[in-house]
Structure formats: C-alpha cells, structure tokens
Amino acid sequence: MGALGQFFQAIPFDLIIIQTVNGIVTGMILALIASGLTLIFGIMDVVNFAHGELFMLGAYIGFVVFVTTGSFWLALIGASLIVAILGAAMQIVALRPLIGRDPLNTILATFGISLVLQNYALWQFGPVVRKIPEPIGSHFTLFYLQYPWYRVLIAVLSAAIIGGFWLFLKYGKLGVWIRATAQDRVMAQAMGIPVPWVYTGVFAIGAAMAAASGVLFAPMVGVNHTMGLDWVLKAFIVVVVGGMGNFGGSIAAAIFISLLEAYATIWVDPSQAVIVSFVVLILTLLFRPTGLFAR
Amino acid sequence: MTTERRDKVTTLKDLPLGTRRLSHNAVFWIGFCVVMALLIAAPLVLPEFWRRFLTEILIWGLLAMSSDLLIGYTGMVSFGHSAFFGLGMYGAAGALLIVSPPNLWLAILCGLAGAAGAALFVAFFSTRLRDIYFAITTLIFSQIFYVIIFTWTAVTGGENGLIFTRPHLTIPFLYNARFTSTTLHWFVLAAVAGSYLFLRRVTQSPFGTVLQSIRENEARTRAVGYAVERYKMMSVMLSGLFAGLAGVLYAVQNEFAAPDFVYFLTSGDTVIYNVLGGIGTLVGPIVGAGFFQLARQLLSQWFGDQFPYLIPLGIVFIAMIIFLPQGILGFARRWLNR
Numbered sequence: 001m002g003a004l005g006q007f008f009q010a011i012p013f014d015l016i017i018i019q020t021v022n023g024i025v026t027g028m029i030l031a032l033i034a035s036g037l038t039l040i041f042g043i044m045d046v047v048n049f050a051h052g053e054l055f056m057l058g059a060y061i062g063f064v065v066f067v068t069t070g071s072f073w074l075a076l077i078g079a080s081l082i083v084a085i086l087g088a089a090m091q092i093v094a095l096r097p098l099i100g101r102d103p104l105n106t107i108l109a110t111f112g113i114s115l116v117l118q119n120y121a122l123w124q125f126g127p128v129v130r131k132i133p134e135p136i137g138s139h140f141t142l143f144y145l146q147y148p149w150y151r152v153l154i155a156v157l158s159a160a161i162i163g164g165f166w167l168f169l170k171y172g173k174l175g176v177w178i179r180a181t182a183q184d185r186v187m188a189q190a191m192g193i194p195v196p197w198v199y200t201g202v203f204a205i206g207a208a209m210a211a212a213s214g215v216l217f218a219p220m221v222g223v224n225h226t227m228g229l230d231w232v233l234k235a236f237i238v239v240v241v242g243g244m245g246n247f248g249g250s251i252a253a254a255i256f257i258s259l260l261e262a263y264a265t266i267w268v269d270p271s272q273a274v275i276v277s278f279v280v281l282i283l284t285l286l287f288r289p290t291g292l293f294a295r
Numbered sequence: 296m297t298t299e300r301r302d303k304v305t306t307l308k309d310l311p312l313g314t315r316r317l318s319h320n321a322v323f324w325i326g327f328c329v330v331m332a333l334l335i336a337a338p339l340v341l342p343e344f345w346r347r348f349l350t351e352i353l354i355w356g357l358l359a360m361s362s363d364l365l366i367g368y369t370g371m372v373s374f375g376h377s378a379f380f381g382l383g384m385y386g387a388a389g390a391l392l393i394v395s396p397p398n399l400w401l402a403i404l405c406g407l408a409g410a411a412g413a414a415l416f417v418a419f420f421s422t423r424l425r426d427i428y429f430a431i432t433t434l435i436f437s438q439i440f441y442v443i444i445f446t447w448t449a450v451t452g453g454e455n456g457l458i459f460t461r462p463h464l465t466i467p468f469l470y471n472a473r474f475t476s477t478t479l480h481w482f483v484l485a486a487v488a489g490s491y492l493f494l495r496r497v498t499q500s501p502f503g504t505v506l507q508s509i510r511e512n513e514a515r516t517r518a519v520g521y522a523v524e525r526y527k528m529m530s531v532m533l534s535g536l537f538a539g540l541a542g543v544l545y546a547v548q549n550e551f552a553a554p555d556f557v558y559f560l561t562s563g564d565t566v567i568y569n570v571l572g573g574i575g576t577l578v579g580p581i582v583g584a585g586f587f588q589l590a591r592q593l594l595s596q597w598f599g600d601q602f603p604y605l606i607p608l609g610i611v612f613i614a615m616i617i618f619l620p621q622g623i624l625g626f627a628r629r630w631l632n633r
Contacts, residue, residue: 047427107427281435
C-alpha cells in the first residue's frame with residue numbers, strides 16, 4: 001500500500017491535466033491539417049507534400065493581412081481564401097497533367113512545389129520569426145498557470161471548421177459530388193459530375209483548411225519558413241496511423257498522438273518527444289498497417 | 296548453329312571499315328574510358344575551387360546513384376537517404392576521432408557499418424510497404440535518426456557536429472601520404488567508378504532482374520514465387536551501403552560530420568538529382584547532381600548568395616516531372632541497361 005501510494009504521489013497530476021489540455025489544443029490544429037491531407041489523398045490519390053507549406057503560407061498571409069487591417073478574423077478568412085485560390089492554381093498547373101500517372105509522380109511534384117513555396121517565403125519574409133498577437137487576451141487559472149482562453153478557442157474553432165466541413169460533405173451538393181467521386185471516379189464522371197473540377201475544389205478546400213490552421217496556430221509560437229516540414233511530417237504520421245483516406249480516423253489519431261507527445265514532454269525534452277509519435281507510427285505499421293482507427 | 300554464327304562474323308569482317316558497327320559493349324566501354332580519362336585529367340587542369348566542386352559532385356552523384364537502385368530499379372522512392380548518408384558520416388567521424396592514428400580504411404569500415412545498421416532498421420520496418428507508404432516511412436525514419444543525432448549531444452556533438460582531421464591516404468605497405476585535393480579527387484573517383492560498375496553488374500544480374508520485375512508488377516513477382524520482401528530488403532541494404540560510402544567520402548573531404556546532412560533536405564536533394572538526371576540509368580543521377588550543383592553555383596554567382604536558387608530549380612524540377620519524367624539521360628536508359 002505504501003509503495004502504491006508513493007507511486008501515485010510520484011505522478012504529477014497537475015502537470016498531466018495541463019498537458020491534457022495542451023495536447024487537445026495542438027491535436028485539434030493537427031486534426032485540421034491532417035483532415036485536409038487525408039481528404040486530398042482519399043479522393044485524388046495524391047500525397048500532398050506541400051501541405052505543410054500551405055499551412056506555413058497561410059500563417060504568413062494571415063500575418064500580412066493582420067498587419068494591414070489589424071483584424072485577426074479578417075486575417076483568418078483572407079488567408080484561407082487566398083491559399084484556397086493558390087491551392088486550386090497548384091492543382092490545375094502541376095497536378096492535373098499527372099492524373100492517371102503513378103501516384104509517386106504526384107508526391108514528387110508536390111515536393112517540388114513545397115521547395116518553391118518554402119524558398120519563396122524565406123526570400124520574401126527572411127529568416128525572422130513573425131508573430132500575430134492573440135485576438136483575445138484573457139486568461140483563466142489552471143493550477144499555478146494563467147492559461148490563455150485563446151488556446152481553448154483554437155480547439156473550439158478547429159472543431160467547428162471540421163464539423164462544418166463534415167456537414168458540407170454530408171449534405172452539400174458539392175459534398176455529395178466529392179463523396180461520389182471518392183467512391184467511384186468513372187461512375188461519377190458518367191453521371192455528369194465534373195470530376196477534374198471536383199479534384200480542384202477538393203484541393204482548394206484542403207489548402208484552405210491548412211491555411212486556417214496556420215493562422216490559428218501563429219499566435220502560439222510564431223511564423224517561420226521551416227515550420228511547414230515539421231507539421232507535414234506530423235500530419236503524415238497522423239494520416240498513416242489513422243488510416244489513409246479515413247477522415248474520422250485521422251482526427252482521432254491527431255488527438256491521440258498530440259496527447260502522447262504532450263505527456264512525453266513532462267519527462268523529456270520537447271524535441272525528443274516527437275520520437276513517441278514515430279514509435280506509434282512504427283508499431284502501427286507493424287501490427288495494423290491499415291491504420292489504428294480503421295473500421 | 297555454329298556455322299551460322301561463323302557466317303555472321305565473316306560478313307561483319309568483310310564490311311568496309313566505315314560502316315562496320317561496333318558492338319554495344321565496345322561502345323559502352325569506350326565511352327566509360329573516355330569519361331574516366333576526362334575525370335582523371337580534370338583536377339590537373341581545374342583551379343582549386345572547381346577541383347573541390349567536381350569532387351563534391353561525384354560524392355553527391357554516388358549518393359544519388361545509390362538511391363537510384365531503389366527509385367529506378369526497385370520502384371520504391373526513398374525520401375530517407377539522408378539517414379544512411381549521415382550515419383556513414385558519423386560512423387567515419389567516430390572511427391577517426393577514437394582511433395589514433397586515424398585510419399582511412401577503418402573509417403570507411405565504420406561508416407559502412409553505421410549505414411548498414413540504419414539500412415537494416417529501415418529495411419526491416421518499411422519494405423512491407425509500397426509506393427507512397429514507403430516514401431513517407433523512409434522520410435519519418437530519417438527524421439528519427441536526425442532527432443537522435445541532434446539531441447544526443449554527448450556523443451554526436453549535437454548541433455555543432457564533430458570535427459576531425461583528415462586521415463592519410465594509405466595503401467598498406469605501398470603508400471602513405473597526406474591527401475592533396477588531387478589525390479582526394481582520384482580516390483573519390485575510384486570509389487564512385489567502382490560503385491557504378493558494381494551497381495551496374497548488380498542491376499544486370501538475376502537479382503537485379505527480380506528487382507526490376509518488382510518495380511513492374513509486385514503482385515505478379517510474388518505469384519511467380521520470389522520472396523519479394525527479401526529482395527526489397529536486400530535492395531534497401533545495398534542502397535544504404537553505397538549511400539553510407541558517399542557519407543564517408545563527404546566526411547573525409549570536409550573533415551566534419553554535421554546533423555544538417557541527416558536532415559530531410561539531403562534526402563530531398565537526392566530525389567531531385569534522380570529526377571533531373573533520369574531514374575533507372577545509374578549514371579543519370581550523377582549527371583543530375585552535376586546539373587543541380589552547377590546551376591546552384593552559377594545562380595548564386597550571378598545573382599548573389601541570397602538568391603533563392605531553389606525557386607527556379609524547383610520550377611524546373613516540377614516541369615521535368617510533368618513533361619520529361621525520364622530525365623536528362625532518359626533517352627539513353629534502354630541503351631545503358633542493355
């Protein structure tokens with residue numbers, strides 16, 4: 001009994017609760033990125049290597065809009081719209097000619113796009129970290145911390161965007177088109193659905209989601225040109241762990257992995273905590289290669 | 296049968312000299328010797344900077360060539376070659392720092408052992424995957440090695456990396472002298488040319504043919520009765536070993552090992568070299584590395600160091616994938632592999 005009591009005392013409960021909140025917040029941002037990635041993969045068989053760069057560019061455009069207009073909400077909407085247009089252009093110029101070719105070609109092409117976008121951001125904005133201030137400054141007390149309400153708002157907003165998108169897929173006209181294309185491309189085409197434009201639309205929506213998460217994330221850490229790779233790696237892990245093309249699975253996986261990483265940072269350095277998610281990935285590949293949350 | 300063949304030989308001999316066609320093999324070896332002669336002579340005429348530059352291109356070419364075995368012949372795109380390259384670098388660095396006097400051959404051995412270890416790890420976990428899954432997992436594995444090397448400061452020197460002095464070029468009982476930039480170039484050239492001939496032999500062997508059949512149709516290869524996973528593992532291991540050799544050579548040339556080279560950008564560059572030069576040709580990636588490095592050098596000479604050379608090169612890369620997926624040497628692919 002004494003040993004057990006000591007064991008329970010050794011667990012820092014306050015830290016665990018704080019990290020649970022942190023994990024859910026980053027998990028929701030990650031879910032927003034990963035659901036765009038998994039959507040694009042599920043419908044077009046395209047692994048979008050440039051997804052992290054869309055996230056990064058969204059954050060930068062948000063920063064520019066914020067500086068010129070002074071409104072965070074305008075920045076959020078403006079960045080999403082601009083990046084959506086950019087995503088559509090990317091799809092038309094670089095990915096449409098590759099339809100019907102080996103999916104590996106698309107990963108190479110989007111990798112090329114990510115190089116161009118990343119170096120453009122570095123060239124345009126320099127290696128300095130930019131920051132968007134939090135739109136609401138109030139805090140609430142969580143144990144000994146003054147926890148910003150903004151982070152809770154991020155989680156709620158991300159959930160709202162994902163939920164809204166889910167409703168759109170379920171009931172919207174374009175949403176039905178998207179689901180039909182995902183089920184059977186040829187049949188959808190035969191029914192008169194303009195499949196190439198559905199692809200473009202899906203890419204634009206995925207890009208907008210990445211950009212929105214970039215703007216939401218920007219006040220937390222700041223914007224720099226290399227943030228894309230970190231996040232696209234995490235999103236890849238999430239998408240594989242959740243099951244490629246599985247929308248719900250990737251959301252569950254995003255929160256699961258972010259929670260694990262958050263707990264790991266209680267004991268190890270944050271830069272080493274990512275190894276936890278790598279291990280989850282390896283175990284998933286070994287034992288459930290179709291995804292941890294596959295139906 | 297025999298008479299037929301003799302007939303053919305005599306008719307060839309009877310042809311006038313100008314129209315006589317050289318056999319494919321003869322043309323290949325003549326071409327090989329000409330290129331080798333040019334590369335051997337190059338350091339004697341080039342100024343110091345370009346001599347170093349050429350040596351570096353050969354090393355990047357070796358790295359790209361090693362990944363071509365996976366991309367071009369087995370049909371698996373690796374986004375994680377920086378791990379093998381980096382482990383080769385750190386293996387060599389470890390051997391050079393611990394053993395005194397530093398020994399070149401021991402460094403090569405240790406570098407190869409490091410790369411082989413990494414390759415075994417990657418091969419074991421990722422060869423059961425295909426296509427994009429393989430690409431993503433190799434990328435993530437290389438990041439694992441990067442994080443370990445970057446954070447394990449006590450052993451790897453962390454962000455600063457390891458600095459050491461270049462070993463002597465020794466051939467036991469025969470030769471022992473400091474590397475000059477010329478002998479270093481010849482040493483690297485010998486390693487790259489030897490690797491090329493070895494890999495070419497591998498791709499033409501029955502083993503290499505199985506790899507190519509996996510690329511063409513994995514399910515059918517398995518149905519015919521080949522243990523596909525074993526072949527894939529061998530392919531990853533071989534590729535990793537040669538990438539490790541490139542890492543050792545790079546470490547010896549630059550006298551340091553740094554975590555930057557284990558980072559994803561190195562793997563990305565490797566893939567670019569392959570696509571630019573032409574996958575499935577082995578020499579193509581070397582040409583691609585040369586083209587990329589030269590373009591980068593010239594762009595930064597013309598427009599200054601701050602010029603984002605990856606923007607034009609990235610656009611060229613995307614255009615190549617769309618319009619010329621075979622790469623610069625794609626037209627010669629069939630011929631080179633015959």
